[in-house]
Ligand SMILES: Nc1ncnc2c1ncn2[C@@H]1O[C@H](COP(=O)(O)OP(=O)(O)OP(=O)(O)O)[C@@H](O)[C@H]1O
Ligand code: SF4
């Protein structure tokens with residue numbers, strides 16, 4: 063099956079006064095039609111920056127320095143900003159990490175919902191209003207006709223988040239990127255929003271990239287999981303492969319550091335140490351300083367992807383048959 067989205071060898075840099083932050087350092091992942099991919103990993107590992115790049119929202123002086131983002135056969139990194147604007151909201155839309163920034167407090171819910179339909183899809187006001195009512199209904203907001211006339215502050219937090227999701231869905235995109243869509247909400251509303259995503263996906267066949275710290279959300283929603291560390295995807299696989307057969311020491315440490323509802327004997331182990339400085343990331347594996355299994359080769363050479371099973375890939379020297387050969391070569395060169 064041809065993927066809807068294929069991110070290949072993506073590199074993103076942010077020049078700053080203190081040097082260049084190499085925020086994303088060769089990210090690869092694919093997403094099929096109707097599929098949900100969860101991106102997980104510690105704060106600062108490049109989850110948001112990677113997804114902003116898909117939306118064409120890396121602000122200057124930040125820059126995609128290498129790689130491609132193939133969406134429906136087109137490389138988005140090669141489009142002009144005008145061409146990219148046609149895709150934003152229409153084909154790909156995003157629910158941002160902070161939902162409040164997505165709503166304009168001075169405009170009614172109705173005018174914010176209808177804006178894309180009127181200006182981008184060129185619908186008449188009457189038709190746009192009909193669509194707005196339909197989408198509010200889809201996200202479970204009762205009395206939509208009245209809600210259209212209200213301002214964001216007149217709605218509860220949960221309702222505002224539903225409106226933000228409605229805004230992301232109104233132009234019927236093929237891909238929805240949701241960056242921590244439930245973090246700011248209480249547990250009951252969180253569950254409702256996740257169910258909402260599921261039912262929308264069933265009805266519309268939309269593909270979803272969900273970024274989250276919450277492995278409960280991942281377990282509930284994801285088909286596949288990409289584990290990011292220091293600007294790279296270090297392991298990718300389906301839910302079962304990642305939760306029960308993970309092979310990367312970082313994935314394992316991440317799973318042990320959070321409460322798992324599927325395991326009765328919880329002994330939480332925080333991951334010691336901190337991620338590397340992305341101004342000058344290490345030459346080899348970025349997890350080397352925190353990894354209990356680190357070998358000499360790990361710090362010197364970046365591990366390559368090893369395919370373990372269908373759809374399950376890992377970047378770790380422990381899985382690479384060349385580790386033995388490299389060690390022999392090193393010993394030979396030292397003797
Ligand atoms: N505009 C920017 N200028 C400089 N550095 C940036 C900029 N935006 C992001 N970064 C850096 O890029 C790295 C990745 O950031 P990103 O926001 O993608 O992290 P994240 O994985 O989404 O983290 P979190 O879980 O905290 O949201 C971080 O080191 C961050 O400081
Ligand atoms: S490559 Fe080496 S340091 Fe990196 S995770 Fe694997 S064993 Fe640990």
Ligand SMILES: [Mg+2]
Nearest residue numbers: 109110111159
């Ligand atoms: Mg983020």
